[in-house]
């Protein structure tokens with residue numbers, strides 16, 4: 001009986017600790033993320049998105065705005081050899097992204113910064129999976145800063161005021177935009 005109790009506790013305590021880290025990390029940055037929680041894009045969606053983007057040069061400059069655990073960065077590296085940049089302000093997600101990149105041997109850069117403070121002019125390809133409240137502020141920033149011809153991919157929610165050149169249905173919609181069209 002004692003063994004059972006200790007065994008259960010040994011399993012549950014680390015899980016509870018991880019949950020607490022997640023909750024704390026989320027609450028700490030809630031004001032800036034507008035409630036955009038650390039939820040990951042599914043592998044099926046990532047696959048569909050990469051298929052739709054077609055072959056890309058390893059020189060493509062790529063950024064994931066709010067990169068979560070960094071899975072998009074790893075997928076871009078594995079598929080196209082692209083070394084992207086990820087912005088992430090949730091400390092929990094940031095640590096996870098760094099750890100997973102390290103374990104996967106993917107040297108993509110993760111910045112623990114607010115992407116609203118960054119200039120997005122240098123990127124050929126911009127990905128985001130953010131909530132409508134955040135996209136409302138991001139849309140004019142991209143209009144101002146993104147380079148002509150840059151491709152912007154938004155998972156699940158559309159960019160207000162932008163006209164997609166493609167909408168893929170893979171579980172939820174994935175919107176593809178090109179600056180200047």
Ligand SMILES: C[S@@+](CC[C@H](N)C(=O)[O-])C[C@H]1O[C@@H](n2cnc3c(N)ncnc32)[C@H](O)[C@@H]1O
Pocket residue numbers: 029032033034036037038039040041064065066067068069070071072087088089090093113114115116128129130134155
């Ligand atoms: C829905 S998750 C998407 C994660 C990842 N891009 C993916 O598709 O799996 C959105 C992430 O954006 C981060 N985020 C939201 N606003 C941010 C900001 N202003 N600067 C940096 N990260 C932000 C959140 O912390 C969260 O982890």
